[in-house]
Amino acid sequence: MRYLTVDPERPDAEIVRRAGDVLRRGGLVAFPTETVYGLGANALDANAVSRIFAAKGRPTYDPLIVHVLNASAARAVAREWPEAADRLAEAFWPGPLTLVLPKRALVPDIATAGLDTVAVRVPSHPVARAILEAANVPIAAPSANRFTELSPTKAEHVARALGDRVDLIVDGGPTTVGIESTVVDLSGDGAVVLRPGTIPAPALAAAIGALDIAVADARGGGTMPRRAPGMLDRHYAPRARIELFDDASRREAARSAATYTARGETVGALLLAPLGEAVTHPMHMPNDPAAYARALYDALHTLDASGCQVVLVEAPPETAAWAGVRDRLTRAAQPVTPNDTR
Numbered sequence: 001m002r003y004l005t006v007d008p009e010r011p012d013a014e015i016v017r018r019a020g021d022v023l024r025r026g027g028l029v030a031f032p033t034e035t036v037y038g039l040g041a042n043a044l045d046a047n048a049v050s051r052i053f054a055a056k057g058r059p060t061y062d063p064l065i066v067h068v069l070n071a072s073a074a075r076a077v078a079r080e081w082p083e084a085a086d087r088l089a090e091a092f093w094p095g096p097l098t099l100v101l102p103k104r105a106l107v108p109d110i111a112t113a114g115l116d117t118v119a120v121r122v123p124s125h126p127v128a129r130a131i132l133e134a135a136n137v138p139i140a141a142p143s144a145n146r147f148t149e150l151s152p153t154k155a156e157h158v159a160r161a162l163g164d165r166v167d168l169i170v171d172g173g174p175t176t177v178g179i180e181s182t183v184v185d186l187s188g189d190g191a192v193v194l195r196p197g198t199i200p201a202p203a204l205a206a207a208i209g210a211l212d213i214a215v216a217d218a219r220g221g222g223t224m225p226r227r228a229p230g231m232l233d234r235h236y237a238p239r240a241r242i243e244l245f246d247d248a249s250r251r252e253a254a255r256s257a258a259t260y261t262a263r264g265e266t267v268g269a270l271l272l273a274p275l276g277e278a279v280t281h282p283m284h285m286p287n288d289p290a291a292y293a294r295a296l297y298d299a300l301h302t303l304d305a306s307g308c309q310v311v312l313v314e315a316p317p318e319t320a321a322w323a324g325v326r327d328r329l330t331r332a333a334q335p336v337t338p339n340d341t342r
């Protein structure tokens with residue numbers, strides 16, 4: 001594995017060219033996007049794409065996001081392009097939005113897990129864009145972590161998780177959005193948010209010119225028939241167990257911290273307000289959804305590295321602006337199930 005550092009705003013042309021070469025030859029390159037680091041391969045090369053699944057230990061039923069430079073390149077991989085795609089692309093691309101659309105045959109089945117749809121995104125990060133330009137092919141890139149583990153927001157997270165499984169890691173500093181893109185399915189009737197991110201549902205609805213937008217229940221319950229494949233409950237999870245608390249259970253959480261510390265556990269916490277003396281590693285999180293999202297994964301990586309067995313997490317408000325952060329916290333707090341493949 002090679003590890004090369006670039007200026008996030010003005011990446012070195014020679015390093016970018018090298019990344020493009022590796023991708024065109026069927027190799028794997030980890031690179032920063034504005035959301036999280038991606039593990040990229042040529043999306044049109046089935047062999048290269050299969051190496052992503054192998055490196056991550058990811059099951060092949062979990063489809064990948066195809067990254068392109070602009071909306072016209074997105075139309076080259078999507079078979080249909082509804083009015084809503086135009087409006088959302090206009091409002092949020094380049095940026096942390098992924099659209100699911102009917103796919104064209106040139107996208108290999110392995111990239112979309114055999115689905116008739118493709119997820120496509122136009123990233124805004126200058127390093128991601130420079131690499132896309134140099135590679136001159138669409139790049140399939142999931143988050144550059146091992147399957148079900150924490151997503152990387154720094155190149156060192158990628159190096160720790162994937163190391164020699166990648167041909168090249170391009171370090172462009174910490175990512176700025178911090179959680180994965182908002183995924184909106186436009187392949188059926190209407191628009192459905194499959195994965196909340198930092199773009200709130202009301203902003204998506206406003207761009208489409210609708211009053212409201214449907215939000216899928218990733219757990220498969222509720223009234224939403226569609227769900228995002230590969231959206232396992234326990235995703236984005238640190239090694240430590242996560243316990244969520246809110247205002248009503250705050251005292252109980254403080255008591256838990258004392259109990260865990262007394263039995264010798266290292267106790268971390270992600271807090272909006274202090275929880276008391278018993279927390280070994282308190283992390284004070286920003287009371288703003290965008291700033292919280294930016295800090296979230298790095299905070300969890302840090303608490304894991306400090307050897308915390310448990311992390312007490314203060315649940316943020318149940319508003320649309322916090323939906324992406326709440327989704328990641330709720331998933332991280334799911335207990336490991338017997339058929340969890342980690």
Ligand code: TXA
Pocket residue numbers: 033035036037038039062063064065096098100112115117118119121141142143144179180181182183185194195227228229230231
């Ligand atoms: O911010 C991001 O989206 C990052 C960066 C690297 O771009 N990528 C990312 O990829 O989060 P990944 O593979 O970790 O998550 C992709 C998710 C899949 O698990 C699935 O839930 C959804 O996107 N997805 C992909 N293709 C889909 C499809 N055809 N239909 C429905 N959902 C799809």
Ligand code: MG
Pocket residue numbers: 142143151
């Ligand atoms: Mg992921």
